Amino acid sequence: MESLRVALGERSYPIHIGAGIIDSAELYAPYLSGGSAAIVTNEVVSPLYLSKVRAAIVSAGARVSAIVVEDGEQAKSWQTVDKVCDALLEARCGRDSLIVALGGGVVGDLAGFAAAVFQRGVPFLQVPTTLLAQVDSSVGGKTAINHARGKNMIGAFHQPLAVISDVATLDTLPERELRAGLAEVIKHGLALDLPFVEWLEKNIEKLLARERGALVYAVRRCCELKARIVAADEREAGERALLNFGHTFGHAIEGATGYGSWLHGEAISAGMVMAAELSLLTGSIRKDDAARVRALLARAGLPVKGPALSAERLLELMAVDKKAAKGRTRFVLLTAIGRAVLQADVDSRLVRAAIVAAAQ
Amino acid sequence: MESLRVALGERSYPIHIGAGIIDSAELYAPYLSGGSAAIVTNEVVSPLYLSKVRAAIVSAGARVSAIVVEDGEQAKSWQTVDKVCDALLEARCGRDSLIVALGGGVVGDLAGFAAAVFQRGVPFLQVPTTLLAQVDSSVGGKTAINHARGKNMIGAFHQPLAVISDVATLDTLPERELRAGLAEVIKHGLALDLPFVEWLEKNIEKLLARERGALVYAVRRCCELKARIVAADEREAGERALLNFGHTFGHAIEGATGYGSWLHGEAISAGMVMAAELSLLTGSIRKDDAARVRALLARAGLPVKGPALSAERLLELMAVDKKAAKGRTRFVLLTAIGRAVLQADVDSRLVRAAIVAAAQ
Numbered sequence: 180m181e182s183l184r185v186a187l188g189e190r191s192y193p194i195h196i197g198a199g200i201i202d203s204a205e206l207y208a209p210y211l212s213g214g215s216a217a218i219v220t221n222e223v224v225s226p227l228y229l230s231k232v233r234a235a236i237v238s239a240g241a242r243v244s245a246i247v248v249e250d251g252e253q254a255k256s257w258q259t260v261d262k263v264c265d266a267l268l269e270a271r272c273g274r275d276s277l278i279v280a281l282g283g284g285v286v287g288d289l290a291g292f293a294a295a296v297f298q299r300g301v302p303f304l305q306v307p308t309t310l311l312a313q314v315d316s317s318v319g320g321k322t323a324i325n326h327a328r329g330k331n332m333i334g335a336f337h338q339p340l341a342v343i344s345d346v347a348t349l350d351t352l353p354e355r356e357l358r359a360g361l362a363e364v365i366k367h368g369l370a371l372d373l374p375f376v377e378w379l380e381k382n383i384e385k386l387l388a389r390e391r392g393a394l395v396y397a398v399r400r401c402c403e404l405k406a407r408i409v410a411a412d413e414r415e416a417g418e419r420a421l422l423n424f425g426h427t428f429g430h431a432i433e434g435a436t437g438y439g440s441w442l443h444g445e446a447i448s449a450g451m452v453m454a455a456e457l458s459l460l461t462g463s464i465r466k467d468d469a470a471r472v473r474a475l476l477a478r479a480g481l482p483v484k485g486p487a488l489s490a491e492r493l494l495e496l497m498a499v500d501k502k503a504a505k506g507r508t509r510f511v512l513l514t515a516i517g518r519a520v521l522q523a524d525v526d527s528r529l530v531r532a533a534i535v536a537a538a539q
Numbered sequence: 540m541e542s543l544r545v546a547l548g549e550r551s552y553p554i555h556i557g558a559g560i561i562d563s564a565e566l567y568a569p570y571l572s573g574g575s576a577a578i579v580t581n582e583v584v585s586p587l588y589l590s591k592v593r594a595a596i597v598s599a600g601a602r603v604s605a606i607v608v609e610d611g612e613q614a615k616s617w618q619t620v621d622k623v624c625d626a627l628l629e630a631r632c633g634r635d636s637l638i639v640a641l642g643g644g645v646v647g648d649l650a651g652f653a654a655a656v657f658q659r660g661v662p663f664l665q666v667p668t669t670l671l672a673q674v675d676s677s678v679g680g681k682t683a684i685n686h687a688r689g690k691n692m693i694g695a696f697h698q699p700l701a702v703i704s705d706v707a708t709l710d711t712l713p714e715r716e717l718r719a720g721l722a723e724v725i726k727h728g729l730a731l732d733l734p735f736v737e738w739l740e741k742n743i744e745k746l747l748a749r750e751r752g753a754l755v756y757a758v759r760r761c762c763e764l765k766a767r768i769v770a771a772d773e774r775e776a777g778e779r780a781l782l783n784f785g786h787t788f789g790h791a792i793e794g795a796t797g798y799g800s801w802l803h804g805e806a807i808s809a810g811m812v813m814a815a816e817l818s819l820l821t822g823s824i825r826k827d828d829a830a831r832v833r834a835l836l837a838r839a840g841l842p843v844k845g846p847a848l849s850a851e852r853l854l855e856l857m858a859v860d861k862k863a864a865k866g867r868t869r870f871v872l873l874t875a876i877g878r879a880v881l882q883a884d885v886d887s888r889l890v891r892a893a894i895v896a897a898a899q
Contacts (some may be wrong), residue, residue: 260693261686268688296656299683299694300774315783321820323659326621334659335695414660506583 186410191456194342194402198391201345202231209238210340213275218244219290220281223250244270247274255324263293274298283309284316291322295337305339308348310360316403317342319409348393359444361479370424373517385476419520425451431496436486448481457533458512490534546770558751561705562591568599570700573635576603579650580641580725584608604630612700615684621826625652634658643669644676651682655697665699668708670720674761679769690790695726706754720802721839727761733877743838781879784871785811791856795848808841817893819871850894
């Protein structure tokens with residue numbers, strides 16, 4: 180098992196990464212002083228891992244209840260938060276009960292937000308069981324639910340007490356979700372770290388084959404990169420927005436197609452191609468850089484073209500994206516492979532042209 | 540105008556107290572660098588003060604929208620939070636827009652919670668227009684909505700950037716609400732400050748007559764007492780719970796009678812009588828102390844007896860109150876007039892006896 184730390188003063192926490200660690204009681208024990216825990220998971224993950232996590236918590240000496248929500252993006256709703264709070268009260272959970280988010284990004288966002296607002300905030304652990312959640316959404320304290328007008332419009336910054344990432348759980352991950360997770364892995368490289376991109380170009384097949392050593396390396400590298408950024412900019416006042424490379428376009432794709440028909444990672448993959456085309460059009464990267472972005476994503480089996488939609492519809496959705504500041508949409512552009520920058524004023528004609536170019 | 544400060548490091552903020560300050564543009568100007576603001580108020584307060592606050596913000600150079608919610612405790616619902624978020628998105632408000640909570644405790648709790656969760660947190664101002672909100676709920680960053688199983692079960696700690704308390708707005712406050720606000724004023728004295736209780740015993744009629752000098756003094760003293768406690772214990776790990784004197788009983792009364800039929804301050808008044816009787820039964824105060832609690836509340840025109848309900852029903856509701864920790868209900872008891880303490884293990888037979896005694 181490898182461990183690293185997100186340095187956030189009194190909100191600092193460890194990330195543990197390994198194979199077969201999900202049922203290690205000693206990883207849960209430090210956070211159970213309140214004597215009770217509630218595991219929030221979904222109907223797909225619960226038959227696979229709920230009993231293991233439950234047994235670990237029980238053997239660490241706490242009473243535990245389980246709250247099973249529906250699978251999929253629609254669980255990121257207020258109705259589900261209300262249901263979770265209801266179950267917490269039914270189980271007589273209080274301010275010092277521990278919430279354990281067991282599942283992918285949706286469960287982490289939902290359970291994290293419930294932990295942020297239940298009784299004005301209770302402690303929680305992230306136990307991510309998808310690649311996307313292990314490399315990205317479980318780290319950094321962003322929690323959210325969706326609003327009819329946009330994804331993640333309602334949420335909170337609420338840091339977990341620890342993240343327990345067991346790459347053995349990726350054995351049961353559907354192929355499509357593994358690839359969607361690789362989109363976020365590649366994002367970390369493209370936005371922040373050229374050597375990691377080079378490593379991915381050599382090892383992408385090992386990741387697709389779920390080789391545990393390669394998975395631990397990739398999860399660890401992404402967490403290191405993200406932890407460094409989150410420590411410097413917890414509430415996304417600046418640098419942290421670089422982690423949104425591909426997301427301004429990607430969220431619009433998700434919104435336009437209805438949350439869930441494209442997986443988040445798939446939308447972000449097409450979004451990164453659009454962002455690379457935009458970087459090319461603004462002259463900040465060269466043609467072979469943009470081609471390299473496409474090639475790596477294609478090798479990971481990810482979409483490199485957006486959905487069959489007008490550029491206007493995507494532009495409209497981007498305008499309400501939460502990254503809009505003072506009425507303008509900010510874009511994350513590349514200045515090189517491994518180096519992203521924030522750009523506030525981008526001519527909307529270039530944005531439209533980038534969407535069109537990405538569709539070729 | 541008098542100003543004091545809540546010392547919370549980088550989350551420190553000023554409280555301004557005066558008569559006729561609600562439309563002072565210079566009090567709003569420091570918080571409008573984002574260029575836009577949304578005033579959240581209700582249908583009762585908006586005809587009285589919305590145009591004044593709107594004019595102040597406009598003359599400070601920002602664009603402003605208004606969101607008017609229904610009056611009353613039922614506005615502390617998720618449906619209303621969703622409506623507020625919808626209006627904020629409609630008005631193209633973003634992460635640097637300022638939310639202004641204009642109204643009483645319900646509007647402050649609701650708008651503060653919306654500010655806490657909209658786009659993972661946006662800045663907000665408290666402009667309280669009831670005595671209860673000026674002396675208590677606008678200070679300290681507690682925000683919340685209600686859940687079917689209990690009051691304030693869902694919320695966040697989200698500090699305002701400033702509190703602007705104009706006692707001239709109390710001129711339009713219904714008599715019953717003024718008295719309900721006095722319950723929280725008296726609570727600050729009983730729990731924390733004997734000299735303030737003595738001042739109240741001399742000046743309660745001046746407050747009932749809405750003499751501005753007396754109101755400014757009382758609001759200021761309560762804010763000083765509360766600011767000191769909040770600075771020492773922002774998230775209510777300990778000392779801050781003393782401010783809940785009367786609230787464990789009071790919340791149960793509100794829950795039992797349906798939120799709104801008893802005003803919060805009225806329930807807290809009867810709750811303080813019960814808490815005083817409990818302090819007497821546990822031997823921590825004398826009979827004349829309990830009588831003094833009743834006498835002051837009665838002079839303020841407040842209820843000193845609970846509703847016509849069985850003690851069992853109140854006990855049951857107290858068991859799910861959020862102050863329950865590890866399955867036990869904590870009580871705030873008096874050891875003297877002006878000195879409260881936290882007590883975790885109280886025999887439920889004594890609690891029942893205190894409820895019965897308060898009904899005499």
